[in-house]
Amino acid sequence: MTFVVTDNCIKCKYMDCVEVCPVDCFYEGDNMLVINPDECIDCGVCEPECPAEAIFPDTEPGLDSWLKLNAEYASVWPNITIKREEPPDAKSFDGVANKLEQYFSADSGRGD
Amino acid sequence: MISSTAKLDHVSEDGIRQLVDAFYTKVRVDPDLAPIFACAIPGDWQPHLNKMYAFWSSVMLTTGRYKGNPVVKHLVIPGLQIHLFERWLALFNETCGELFDDSVSKEFRSKAERIAESLKLALFYRPDRPWPAEDPR
Numbered sequence: 594m595t596f597v598v599t600d601n602c603i604k605c606k607y608m609d610c611v612e613v614c615p616v617d618c619f620y621e622g623d624n625m626l627v628i629n630p631d632e633c634i635d636c637g638v639c640e641p642e643c644p645a646e647a648i649f650p651d652t653e654p655g656l657d658s659w660l661k662l663n664a665e666y667a668s669v670w671p672n673i674t675i676k677r678e679e680p681p682d683a684k685s686f687d688g689v690a691n692k693l694e695q696y697f698s699a700d701s702g703r704g705d
Numbered sequence: 706m707i708s709s710t711a712k713l714d715h716v717s718e719d720g721i722r723q724l725v726d727a728f729y730t731k732v733r734v735d736p737d738l739a740p741i742f743a744c745a746i747p748g749d750w751q752p753h754l755n756k757m758y759a760f761w762s763s764v765m766l767t768t769g770r771y772k773g774n775p776v777v778k779h780l781v782i783p784g785l786q787i788h789l790f791e792r793w794l795a796l797f798n799e800t801c802g803e804l805f806d807d808s809v810s811k812e813f814r815s816k817a818e819r820i821a822e823s824l825k826l827a828l829f830y831r832p833d834r835p836w837p838a839e840d841p842r
Contacts, residue, residue, distance in 0.1 A: 594823045616773065
């Protein structure tokens, strides 16, 4: 069991989650974060911390494709454990629908 | 004011310390768990207890005090079997119930159960075998 990062993280990337995660299982892309499902211990600490409400338990229906995306990019993006400033335009993208199709970037983020 | 025997009605660092201390006191004399823990922690227990204070503080109070990789730590424990997680949970739940009121106790138990399930999956799940599995590795 794991938690997964979903659509509303894209271009918001607030990063509050990385500070509270006890097992450092967040990985940073250019404009979103993902959780490594093999490292997540399902403690759920990150879920309420996310200002964009983008993190869900994988037991929720309809998250298969997100689980796959999290697993795939966690293996290529760098680990992130220290929060930085969110993108300056984060708030304007918070709540925008279907960001995956429009804005997702497969590029790596900076990591720690 | 609450009396010294009243159950704790909220989570605090002090409550976590009491829980961890009481729980591991039981673990260390439990016929099923004691041998595994004695093997994994052969010397001074205090560093482990400190780590567990930090772990539960991170999980229950979101303090970020613990940083580690429990899956990897558990992978190298010799003789660890899946049924021992049930025993661990039973003792943990019992200790929570002794210290905390029902609502707080339930919060701890629900976190512990989720974490145990995810550790069990990480350690014992094999795609070619049925799950839940009851057989040792």
